[in-house]
Amino acid sequence: MSILVDANTKVIVHGITGQAGAFHTSQCIDYGTKIVGGVTPGKGGTKSEHGLPVFNTAAEAVDATGADCSMLFVPQAFAADSAMEAAAAGVKLVVLITEGIPTLDMVRTRKFLADIGCHLIGPNCPGIITPGGAKIGIMPGYIHKPTNGTGKNVGIISRSGTLTYEAVWQCTTRDIAQTTCIGIGGDPVKGLNFIELLGMFQDDPDTHGMILIGEIGGTDEEQAAAFIKESVTKPVAAFIAGQTAPPGKRMGHAGAIISGGQGTAASKIEALKQAGIAVAPSPAEIGATMATAMGVG
Amino acid sequence: MKAHEYQARQLLQNAGAPVPNFEVIDAVEQVPAAIKALGGGKMVLKAQVHAGGRGKAGFVILSDNPTELEKNAQRMLTTRMVSKQTGPKGIEVKKLLLAPAVDIEKEYYVGMVLDRAKGCPVMMVSKEGGVEIEEVAAKNPEAIIKEWIHPHLGIQPYQLRRLTNALDLSGPAAKAAAKTMSALAKVFIAKDCSLAEINPLVLTKATNGTPGEIQAIDAKFNFDDNALFRHPDVKEMFDAAAENPNELRAAEHGLSYIALDGNIGCLVNGAGLAMSTMDIIKHYGGEPANFLDVGGGVSTEGAIEAFRIILSDAKVKGILVNIFGGIAKCDVIAEALITAAKEVGFKVPVVVRLEGTNVDKARAMLKEANIDALIPADDLTDAAKKVCAAV
Numbered sequence: 001m002s003i004l005v006d007a008n009t010k011v012i013v014h015g016i017t018g019q020a021g022a023f024h025t026s027q028c029i030d031y032g033t034k035i036v037g038g039v040t041p042g043k044g045g046t047k048s049e050h051g052l053p054v055f056n057t058a059a060e061a062v063d064a065t066g067a068d069c070s071m072l073f074v075p076q077a078f079a080a081d082s083a084m085e086a087a088a089a090g091v092k093l094v095v096l097i098t099e100g101i102p103t104l105d106m107v108r109t110r111k112f113l114a115d116i117g118c119h120l121i122g123p124n125c126p127g128i129i130t131p132g133g134a135k136i137g138i139m140p141g142y143i144h145k146p147t148n149g150t151g152k153n154v155g156i157i158s159r160s161g162t163l164t165y166e167a168v169w170q171c172t173t174r175d176i177a178q179t180t181c182i183g184i185g186g187d188p189v190k191g192l193n194f195i196e197l198l199g200m201f202q203d204d205p206d207t208h209g210m211i212l213i214g215e216i217g218g219t220d221e222e223q224a225a226a227f228i229k230e231s232v233t234k235p236v237a238a239f240i241a242g243q244t245a246p247p248g249k250r251m252g253h254a255g256a257i258i259s260g261g262q263g264t265a266a267s268k269i270e271a272l273k274q275a276g277i278a279v280a281p282s283p284a285e286i287g288a289t290m291a292t293a294m295g296v297g
Numbered sequence: 298m299k300a301h302e303y304q305a306r307q308l309l310q311n312a313g314a315p316v317p318n319f320e321v322i323d324a325v326e327q328v329p330a331a332i333k334a335l336g337g338g339k340m341v342l343k344a345q346v347h348a349g350g351r352g353k354a355g356f357v358i359l360s361d362n363p364t365e366l367e368k369n370a371q372r373m374l375t376t377r378m379v380s381k382q383t384g385p386k387g388i389e390v391k392k393l394l395l396a397p398a399v400d401i402e403k404e405y406y407v408g409m410v411l412d413r414a415k416g417c418p419v420m421m422v423s424k425e426g427g428v429e430i431e432e433v434a435a436k437n438p439e440a441i442i443k444e445w446i447h448p449h450l451g452i453q454p455y456q457l458r459r460l461t462n463a464l465d466l467s468g469p470a471a472k473a474a475a476k477t478m479s480a481l482a483k484v485f486i487a488k489d490c491s492l493a494e495i496n497p498l499v500l501t502k503a504t505n506g507t508p509g510e511i512q513a514i515d516a517k518f519n520f521d522d523n524a525l526f527r528h529p530d531v532k533e534m535f536d537a538a539a540e541n542p543n544e545l546r547a548a549e550h551g552l553s554y555i556a557l558d559g560n561i562g563c564l565v566n567g568a569g570l571a572m573s574t575m576d577i578i579k580h581y582g583g584e585p586a587n588f589l590d591v592g593g594g595v596s597t598e599g600a601i602e603a604f605r606i607i608l609s610d611a612k613v614k615g616i617l618v619n620i621f622g623g624i625a626k627c628d629v630i631a632e633a634l635i636t637a638a639k640e641v642g643f644k645v646p647v648v649v650r651l652e653g654t655n656v657d658k659a660r661a662m663l664k665e666a667n668i669d670a671l672i673p674a675d676d677l678t679d680a681a682k683k684v685c686a687a688v
Binding site: 020024076077099100101102103104105106107108110111112126138139140143158159160161162163164165166169186188189213215216217218219220223239241242243244245246249250251252253254255256260261265281282283284285 | 411413414416417418430431434435448449486489491521522523524526527553555557565566567568569570571572573574575576577578579580585588590593594621622623624625652653654676677678681
């Protein structure tokens with residue numbers, strides 16, 4: 001089992017004919033993801049370099065292919081519009097990879113998708129992967145370990161991209177498989193957040209533990225800590241990036257900024273520890289911390 | 298991106314908010330004409346810098362004496378302003394704002410920011426104006442009244458009424474305050490702000506039976522960097538002199554760089570991993586000299602520029618390269634390392650940890666290049682320990 005996506009998920013790619021879109025579509029197909037078509041306005045009726053049908057609109061693509069998920073590689077100025085188009089066309093999950101989308105565009109888009117009941121992952125994220133089932137995003141597939149019915153499995157939720165790969169790799173090299181890994185993105189306004197995903201992992205029988213990777217800025221981790229204390233019975237390991245970050249500076253991610261004395265790593269780590277969560281002391285010990293918390297270390 | 302106070306006043310004025318007249322001065326010779334244009338009397342002279350703490354630093358002056366105003370303008374334009382926020386080196390002042398002083402009856406705070414948890418903007422008002430809102434929030438949070446803005450509908454009249462009511466305003470003053478709040482919200486949305494603040498919004502003293510008026514005395518706007526592409530007018534307000542030159546140079550090459558105080562330069566892909574790399578250096582007793590995220594689609598040229606920027610910092614005594622290739626490919630970084638070693642030269646040890654996309658190819662390339670300064674590392678812990686030991 002897994003959450004949100006599996007081998008049956010049918011995916012259309014918005015921006016499939018662009019350089020990044022085309023490259024990552026190939027990678028996803030190689031991994032085994034069911035990519036069923038693409039959307040590029042003005043190129044409807046043609047085939048992508050992967051031999052997939054290209055449609056002018058998301059509605060046409062969904063009608064023709066029965067897709068239930070959209071992966072977006074649309075430039076920052078048009079990405080929010082494409083996300084709304086996908087949701088309006090009826091997909092159940094929008095994976096928004098694009099970086100640098102104006103925050104107020106996301107404020108409007110998030111509300112639009114929530115009103116329709118469509119899940120959003122991202123923006124500014126690596127996407128979602130159910131190892132061995134579907135890779136919908138830009139993460140390197142080979143570092144993941146699919147579940148095989150034995151041993152303990154984890155679910156991973158992260159605000160960072162490459163730091164997620166680091167945590168995944170540490171699990172894989174310890175023989176801990178992953179049910180699903182989600183990069184929720186580094187922007188201040190985003191779709192699915194720690195709480196919703198922790199709840200899904202709690203309900204997934206194959207997931208035995210969760211790794212939560214947070215970073216400075218906002219109060220998502222503090223809220224996650226309170227939720228875990230209330231509603232999560234499975235072991236959780238966490239890491240917070242940015243313990244040495246100076247206040248007032250945007251650390252790469254638009255959302256990673258300590259402002260007005262809020263959003264420090266110290267306050268997040270304190271909240272997590274208070275909730276009984278095992279916090280890794282360094283980014284090299286995320287896998288080990290999870291293994292210990294699950295009693296397999 | 299930040300705007301100066303005089304730019305913020307212009308934006309508010311254009312949106313229909315009551316902003317007192319003002320003049321912008323960049324040479325002391327302009328002071329007499331500015332005083333004349335404003336009609337004389339008691340004036341306030343303020344340095345236009347992005348740092349706070351101007352009043353305490355002596356860079357906000359109140360005077361009705363033209364000679365004294367001129368003398369102070371001369372001083373502000375020729376001395377660096379040092380405050381708690383600028384650090385000991387201080388900052389250069391290039392522009393001053395001159396405005397008539399206002400007789401203040403009451404001061405209020407009005408601000409708009411993004412509420413990340415709720416995913417929408419929030420307008421906040423307080424009767425405790427003229428002070429840092431963070432202080433009010435920490436000491437007396439119930440003194441801040443909030444209205445969350447619907448993402449699609451914007452601020453509604455009932456919300457404005459509720460906010461002016463919370464400030465105990467009535468009659469024409471309440472109407473004027475509502476109009477000002479509405480203008481602030483309009484600028485926030487129209488210009489993609491991340492912060493918009495009027496602090497203080499004032500009610501002036503009543504004189505000879507004329508009731509006091511609402512005026513926006515000081516305003517501050519920060520803009521969403523991601524939205525600058527659709528606001529050329531906002532982009533024009535950018536003051537390069539107020540930024541760190543290396544940070545600007547990095548931004549031009551699509552790199553995200555922040556200068557810090559330590560001696561270990563960092564080159565990493567991904568913001569989270571870059572922050573964690575700083576954290577692990579500190580964990581093993583070192584001090585990072587910078588945050589540097591080369592991003593996902595980094596080119597060889599971009600990565601070489603990253604090395605140049607790191608090496609231009611004289612404090613750097615060692616470099617840690619930490620790449621977990623996803624979209625970024627390890628061989629691109631390896632090529633940049635080899636070229637940088639030839640073109641820029643490494644006079645300090647460079648610890649390299651590579652993992653992910655094309656790592657085998659990258660390792661083979663580095664082995665063949667045989668760079669003296671290069672120290673390979675197996676994993677993150679190994680890399681951090683090695684670089685801390687090398688500096």
